[in-house]
Amino acid sequence: MSEDIKLIVNGKRIDGRAFDELRNIRIEAGVLKNADGSCYLEMGRNKIMAAVYGPRKVQPRHLADPVKAIVRYRYNMAPFSVEERKRPGPDRRSVEISKVSREALESIIMTELFPRSSIDIFVEVLQADAGSRTACLNAASVALVDAGIPMRGIITSVAVAKVDGHIVLDPVKEEDNFGEADIPFAFFIRNGKIESIALLQMDGKLTKNELIEAVKLAKKGVMEIYKLQREAIMKKYIVEDVE
Amino acid sequence: MSEDIKLIVNGKRIDGRAFDELRNIRIEAGVLKNADGSCYLEMGRNKIMAAVYGPRKVQPRHLADPVKAIVRYRYNMAPFSVEERKRPGPDRRSVEISKVSREALESIIMTELFPRSSIDIFVEVLQADAGSRTACLNAASVALVDAGIPMRGIITSVAVAKVDGHIVLDPVKEEDNFGEADIPFAFFIRNGKIESIALLQMDGKLTKNELIEAVKLAKKGVMEIYKLQREAIMKKYIVEDVE
Amino acid sequence: MSEDIKLIVNGKRIDGRAFDELRNIRIEAGVLKNADGSCYLEMGRNKIMAAVYGPRKVQPRHLADPVKAIVRYRYNMAPFSVEERKRPGPDRRSVEISKVSREALESIIMTELFPRSSIDIFVEVLQADAGSRTACLNAASVALVDAGIPMRGIITSVAVAKVDGHIVLDPVKEEDNFGEADIPFAFFIRNGKIESIALLQMDGKLTKNELIEAVKLAKKGVMEIYKLQREAIMKKYIVEDVE
Amino acid sequence: MNIITDVRKDYILSKIRDGERVDGRAFDEFRKIEIETGVIEKAEGSALVKLGNTQVIVGVKMQVGEPFPDSPDKGIIITNAELVPLASPIFEPGPPDENSIELARVVDRGIRESEAIDLSKLCIEEGKKVWIIFIDIHALDDDGNLLDASAIAAISALLNTRVPAERFGVGEDFPLPVRNLPVAVTSMIIEDKILVDPSKDEKSVSNSFITITTDVDDNIVSIQKSGSYLLKEEKFYEVLDISIEKAREIRELLKEV
Amino acid sequence: MNIITDVRKDYILSKIRDGERVDGRAFDEFRKIEIETGVIEKAEGSALVKLGNTQVIVGVKMQVGEPFPDSPDKGIIITNAELVPLASPIFEPGPPDENSIELARVVDRGIRESEAIDLSKLCIEEGKKVWIIFIDIHALDDDGNLLDASAIAAISALLNTRVPAERFGVGEDFPLPVRNLPVAVTSMIIEDKILVDPSKDEKSVSNSFITITTDVDDNIVSIQKSGSYLLKEEKFYEVLDISIEKAREIRELLKEV
């Protein structure tokens, strides 16, 4: 169907953005009382609530690891988050997203400090747009910091797409559906510098060179998001200090 | 639809009863061999079998409470108990009924005497009419006595309905379906006196004064049922003594 | 429908076999690396893979028996094993087959030697024809020997059918579907001699005398299969010795 | 507790060795059978069966539905068993386990293979609409041999069933066409002895069972060896004879339903 | 840990005995209620409700489907609640448990029995096509009394709902016909005292609740006694009065939605 729909017109994207421009992002840390850490995040039309519980005792107990904390991550879509009502409960897509997202975070959480514990990360997609897994990871990262979980750095995530032959940053639904490729990334950032890749998936059709271009664009994007994550965290702690 | 169907004609109800008249009730205690206590009960067209097992070791063990017995209650409808065959297994309605029924009984069972134990109450609706939850509670009460479970008194239950503007006792299916309100009650009776309310639900539309009238009528009804429960228990023990 | 289809023509069966003739059988032991014992078996168009794990620690632990090993048997059909794609996961038929097959093998495995252990037998029907449960049992027996599980003898299995009034050995699908009776047998064979019956089911319509004839025919059949099971086991061990 | 259980088991066993059963029955004697039909008015057919202290209720419900593609002109039988926790301390709530599945399937086979129901009379519109018969077995008290009790209750309920054609707007109600009387007889094999209709007490000393279902012409229509044990060929023939004989007796009771 | 919990409980209790609540509220005082509607643009209607620190979001989705046979000319309401583990350390992932089922059903009853939605206006083609309204309750933060917050969010979301007729090719969009404003009021009964809108902190000392839902005419449309306790008759009438009064106050907020 990509033939029928022009996604790029006069060098601008369907929503008017430049190729390397992010959607609007809004991040607020510490929005829930029960959770040890939490974050509300909007990224385009994505609306995400993330909560972190832990380190706490593992339930059920037989899952405990005697040498480190186990990390759990549950990506869940609210039934009203999508056009057609989604039946509650995990589907195959969300099981896979939960797995790769958990693995991205696991790689930077200092789990060795909390044997026999669990660190539970729950993200609820209240409204879904393209890139919901990347939005969730960004929210989860902030919630982890808010919960005071010791980490080697931070995870920041963004997707890149190929649309009408162009590599573009942070695609919206139409670009995802009718574009030629979608590549969600998450990077490990330490001391303000991108260190390595924590999450990488891709589907579509790309040459190697296009992929290299995509990595470059994603890195530009995450540095901007990283600043917003920092700001959200700073804001919360500064406000708290004042109180 | 209540417009189309006349539920009250010449001051009599659809099945000929007076407003404050119960359906026929038949109660028999101790009808099962395996169960520690049991009761078969008919209330109108409701046919109920109740069994009590316990106090016994809790399975699975992690549910055990170190300071008191846990009470479980399972309201289950046989597939053939209703007009349209019911798929086996619990539905949302029976989960809710099981919860409020368990809570009614829990409040008078001396659970503190049996730490780490369970008292399991199973009620099977073999044939369903209106008021099956109240019939089940009446049967469960007798089965608990039959099992020798120490209780502070007894639970007796009946529903009241508003039908064509009148408050009536112990409604049948048509009164429940086309009436204006349904109010299942269960009372705690001690030493032959109603002490307090153990179960109370309501749906429909009622004024406060109608509700007060409903309570009055329910209290009249349960005292009659209470006598039948007593008789059923006495009968069994007297027969046993003779043997 | 048996009226419409002639299953016996000129004293020969639909696939040309004599009444007492088995389908082609091919058995190969020790075909998997992970399993402690394994067997690939073809019996007519049945294609079966069997694996044995154990004796090993029981998972989950609460199933362990302090005085003997527990035996588990899982008969499973691959989704592509039948004409119409089968939904993955156990159905009622496979639960029953798993039960009676497990019981047949349990009766000859020396479970008393391995308290608190499990012996897990998994059989996958990769392609299904009539008699898949008998083919699976034959494969499982060889896999058990291959795994070195101590047994009092061996189990060998075959079905007998009544087709157009005749008792025939090892029926194919058409004979099973349109025949008058199907009788799967498994025998316990020790020192090359049939000792007793380990599995016996039957559905259809038979007189007592026909049943006696069926037993006789089944005994003839299993002795032939038993030889092939032996050969498969010998072959593997001889090859191993040479290496 | 375990000592008492063991003492009890020893007692049961020693009785059996002496040719006796703890409840005084002969080896080939069933407990008292009581059949009450029509106990559930809302069901199309129903029966409560007591076999000694074992109690089971079977309800039959009927619906109009699509036939199977390979039998477009035949009604459909669906048999289901619920071993609800009310009926025994060892039954657990939840989806059917292997025991309730086996029970339902063995009862089903007896009815199906004896062609007890004339399914060709349950076609409403070929290839489109046929009657579906739900046979729901609901255990009430398992004092052993739930299977035979269930089989008796199932055929009794079917004999009691009226096809609710009027309610479904497809003609007038008529009695379900039942034309055979399958009877299941379960025996326990212990130390070369055959005990029919084993009680729960007796089942504590052996898990070796065989169920043989026969029809009005003494044909065998279903066999199920159940339990992990080895059955001698000659013992099998002996069980066959006993089962045929006991089924004849029980069938007399069914004729009165 | 347990000692701290116990000390806290004693403190809460002693305050109550002194006629005070730990957060300074009067016994018949709700926490601050904030209602924000239209928060989920993709939903047909939505509302985020904060009740003190308790937060819940309700989204309404609509689909075209078949009516129930016994009400061929009426729309259908389906209410569902997800107590996701994000919202509380004691919520677990998995299918709805008895608490989320009860929550959904009590909210549903308030809407249904007050006839808040004119279902007869949601029939598209009698007997064939009607609107199905999915009311999905999604807990975000349970600081006590999720039920009242959910009920407020549900009716607020319904007030905010447009029927997406164009998307389904069945005419023009129109606002959902809402004609009543049911309000649920939950009270905790403790030592003969009645505390409306119990917080999580307060729930640690009692599990005795009653929820009374009333409509614009002060009719009672739903009652749910919840928790294993015995309720005195006179206390019940007292709760009734309080519930009617508090519901009136909350209804004023709904009128501004």
Add this chain to the structure above:
Amino acid sequence: MNIITDVRKDYILSKIRDGERVDGRAFDEFRKIEIETGVIEKAEGSALVKLGNTQVIVGVKMQVGEPFPDSPDKGIIITNAELVPLASPIFEPGPPDENSIELARVVDRGIRESEAIDLSKLCIEEGKKVWIIFIDIHALDDDGNLLDASAIAAISALLNTRVPAERFGVGEDFPLPVRNLPVAVTSMIIEDKILVDPSKDEKSVSNSFITITTDVDDNIVSIQKSGSYLLKEEKFYEVLDISIEKAREIRELLKEV
């Protein structure tokens, strides 16, 4: 037991540090690949693939069904993987876990994104009837890298598939229109080294994987980083080159199928 495991792991690791693999392969060397097609006659297509000791069978079944509303003129692919407990001591019976879901989805993506099947040729009646292709991956023996073996088996089975149009009464049978040959290459990253086709033995020392699927034109059609580890950017480009090269070699084998 654990000591032996640890010793083994140390040995594997020290070998890798020395630039060697325990089974003697080069870092960029696959184990021997054997492909046998048509092994299940009842399936529309099938293939058994051995990758060293890893064995997997894929069966393709086809049915006629309704298309998705947003692609009314296209066939449907459904890919499913069963990691049955027969294939590994760590696989458990039950519904698919995250590993089998990931496996199925990565194999699916390779086929889908390379547009290996011309789905527009699988429309029977636009908007009404299209072919549904069930690709069922059935593990037999997991000695590591089940994913690449499954991907090879899936495309081999598809190459072997005939559309059973006659059986469904919709024309004559024809070969499934396969027009691309996606090949998945999985590498393990360990101490800055890249090992393709990791064996089970090797997987005991690292859980850092990346699977890159490429098509006949060396396009990348699917990537899946799997395992909790951090991947250096330059290492990623290195893996890309290796994957493209190895896929070309494997594709030669597929051309012979």
